[in-house]
Amino acid sequence: MTNTDLELLAPAGKWDVLESVAQAGADAVYAGGKRFNMRMLRPDFNFSDWELKKAVDYLHEQGKHFYVTVNNLYYEDEMAELKDYLYYLQEIKVDGLIIQDLATAALHQELGLTVPMHASVQMNIGSSSAVDFLESLGFSRVILSKNLTLKEIEVIHQKTSLGLEFFIHGDMCVSHTGHCLFSSLIAGESGNRGRCRKPCRWKYQLELGSKSLPFGYYLAYKDLCLYPYLRELIQAGVTSFKIEGRMRDADYLGFLVRTYRQALDRFMENPDDYQTDPEAMHKLQENRIRDFTCGELFGPIELDSIGVDGTREPKFPTAPVKVVALGLQDFTPQTIATQTIPEIVVKVGDMEGLQKLARQPVSYFILGLEKMQPGNRGWTWPELVNAMEYCQEQGLSFVVETPRIVMEKDMPIIQSYLDRLEGYSCQAVMVNDLGTLQEARERGYILFGGPGLNISNTRAGQLLRDQGLVRFTASQEASFGDLLALLDSDLVVDLIVHGPQCALITDLCLLKAAAGDTERPCSVHCGEDGAFLCDELGQYYEIRSDEYCRNYVFLPQPLSLYNFLPILTKAQVNGLRIEGQYMTPQELEAVVNIYQEGLNQLSRGEWDIEPYQRLLSQYPKGITSGWFAGRNSL
Numbered sequence: 001m002t003n004t005d006l007e008l009l010a011p012a013g014k015w016d017v018l019e020s021v022a023q024a025g026a027d028a029v030y031a032g033g034k035r036f037n038m039r040m041l042r043p044d045f046n047f048s049d050w051e052l053k054k055a056v057d058y059l060h061e062q063g064k065h066f067y068v069t070v071n072n073l074y075y076e077d078e079m080a081e082l083k084d085y086l087y088y089l090q091e092i093k094v095d096g097l098i099i100q101d102l103a104t105a106a107l108h109q110e111l112g113l114t115v116p117m118h119a120s121v122q123m124n125i126g127s128s129s130a131v132d133f134l135e136s137l138g139f140s141r142v143i144l145s146k147n148l149t150l151k152e153i154e155v156i157h158q159k160t161s162l163g164l165e166f167f168i169h170g171d172m173c174v175s176h177t178g179h180c181l182f183s184s185l186i187a188g189e190s191g192n193r194g195r196c197r198k199p200c201r202w203k204y205q206l207e208l209g210s211k212s213l214p215f216g217y218y219l220a221y222k223d224l225c226l227y228p229y230l231r232e233l234i235q236a237g238v239t240s241f242k243i244e245g246r247m248r249d250a251d252y253l254g255f256l257v258r259t260y261r262q263a264l265d266r267f268m269e270n271p272d273d274y275q276t277d278p279e280a281m282h283k284l285q286e287n288r289i290r291d292f293t294c295g296e297l298f299g300p301i302e303l304d305s306i307g308v309d310g311t312r313e314p315k316f317p318t319a320p321v322k323v324v325a326l327g328l329q330d331f332t333p334q335t336i337a338t339q340t341i342p343e344i345v346v347k348v349g350d351m352e353g354l355q356k357l358a359r360q361p362v363s364y365f366i367l368g369l370e371k372m373q374p375g376n377r378g379w380t381w382p383e384l385v386n387a388m389e390y391c392q393e394q395g396l397s398f399v400v401e402t403p404r405i406v407m408e409k410d411m412p413i414i415q416s417y418l419d420r421l422e423g424y425s426c427q428a429v430m431v432n433d434l435g436t437l438q439e440a441r442e443r444g445y446i447l448f449g450g451p452g453l454n455i456s457n458t459r460a461g462q463l464l465r466d467q468g469l470v471r472f473t474a475s476q477e478a479s480f481g482d483l484l485a486l487l488d489s490d491l492v493v494d495l496i497v498h499g500p501q502c503a504l505i506t507d508l509c510l511l512k513a514a515a516g517d518t519e520r521p522c523s524v525h526c527g528e529d530g531a532f533l534c535d536e537l538g539q540y541y542e543i544r545s546d547e548y549c550r551n552y553v554f555l556p557q558p559l560s561l562y563n564f565l566p567i568l569t570k571a572q573v574n575g576l577r578i579e580g581q582y583m584t585p586q587e588l589e590a591v592v593n594i595y596q597e598g599l600n601q602l603s604r605g606e607w608d609i610e611p612y613q614r615l616l617s618q619y620p621k622g623i624t625s626g627w628f629a630g631r632n633s634l
Helices: 015-024 049-061 076-091 102-110 128-136 150-158 182-187 227-236 250-269 278-286 351-356 381-394 411-424 434-442 458-466 480-488 510-514 562-570 585-603 610-618 626-631
Strands: 007-011 028-032 065-070 096-099 117-119 141-143 163-170 204-208 211-216 223-225 240-243 343-348 362-368 398-401 428-431 446-449 469-473 493-499 502-506 531-534 540-546 551-554 575-580
Touching (some): 007 163, 007 250, 015 049, 015 250, 028 049, 065 076, 076 102, 076 480, 096 102, 102 458, 128 434, 150 163, 150 227, 163 227, 163 250, 182 502, 182 626, 204 510, 211 510, 227 278, 250 278, 343 585, 351 381, 351 585, 362 381, 411 434, 428 434, 434 446, 458 469, 458 480, 480 493, 493 562, 493 585, 510 540, 510 551, 575 585
Parallel strands (some): 007 240, 028 065, 096 117, 117 141, 163 240, 343 362, 362 398, 398 428, 428 446, 446 469, 469 493, 493 575
Antiparallel strands (some): 163 223, 204 211, 502 551, 531 540, 540 551
């Protein structure tokens, strides 16, 4: 084994940091430009175009590599500038592009670029099937999800020849990466575009029924430190060891790089006798920012990986944002006559709800594979079979939607579902991750794209259409302008217009923490009603749990875009999606009736306030147009 077999990859946000980490022994450095990357809140950081060229020359002279983060999600009006930027990065001979948005991969192919593509951790790649999909698109390396266990990394390594990169030190997000919409939905600043306001670092009370834990930092993940587990990561197949911290200073990052450099060198010199250096670990502890955690390397995180007391939590200048409820004053009388009315699409969570809507003009029903608590929402396999058979008997169209999160350990379950669904005349599957897309495509299903794919521009949509998708749900972060661009293309696009808003998905069982339970598994508490986080403004965020103990945190008020029906109709949105899986059958029927009545009015050139009044009365705690109204002055 030689020093070139393993790569120590260090961050840099400024020139002095780049020099420091290179001199400390990094094999490669990654950095972002002044545009198009995931660290956009600090204008004094990141590299100008000239500095990027200078960095390439400086590192290449030392035989080191330089990777550039092009790892945002992009909007339609950024495509032309992004194309020029990619040309420039190829021209200056960077060694790799770190990519989140599939539009970047599409442009890479369109422009005939040869610079290697690395799949960003923002893609949340957690299965060998997803790695296979990316390999088919020309990616040469995957930065694996931080939510993977050591065993899962090993399994993925055994099934792929692509390079595997993994974070070994630095800041962590409690949510599954790429699936956190918290900052975007509540503050209008997208974490997927490098502008996260860090609501996971705010203080909350944690409540479960009558039990209440005092204000604390219940979502504030400790910092990752995998120094004691380098041998295990190497044996599992990791080839690039990545340090997080593009906003950190030269001294701190230089120290980290030297520490990990010495450890990797000792391993490569004598792997059989390698042991963790206790003195080096002690120095890491002394120089830590937050306390340390090993993340999920050996299983789901527990509350002891959270810095609840906040004593080592760096101060970040943001605070909770009030979610503004809609009122009668938000209704705008309009006169719009149109012959083209969008279809209504409904996600339904039980048989009674499905039956109540059987005679409604619903284009297609979505039957989700998630089984959620509290309320026992979702479908068991026998219930799903009954629902599919009922749809076939009644002539109702349906798709089966797979979960937002599918990791390597989950994939055998998904594969089993996909195999069994073929025997029940299920023709269409809605996927939310690239691994399930790969599996469903191999089985010949008609493919729909769910919101988990986060499609916000036509390039990404067209790439996925070329991979077999016939219809998809637009990103919940897309602006109206982006939606118009998607609709002006030849893509078939649905938009979520009503329902609960999931802010983040985490493997941390907050229900178990709220119960004060340190012994039993979190599933003991999944059926208990009333699990919430409460912020300092008194707003309550409901917590739900799926059958794998993943927790889903929802915003205080559900989304409603009813007031936008005139412009959505005029824009010719293909489908208006109602998230009804958590509603009672009666509530769901009422909501669908109200939206259908609004569409009927528009078809007659009318727009009356009465259905909207009924909608407000359905939700005494309020509804909000939130993210959509905040980004669209229409």
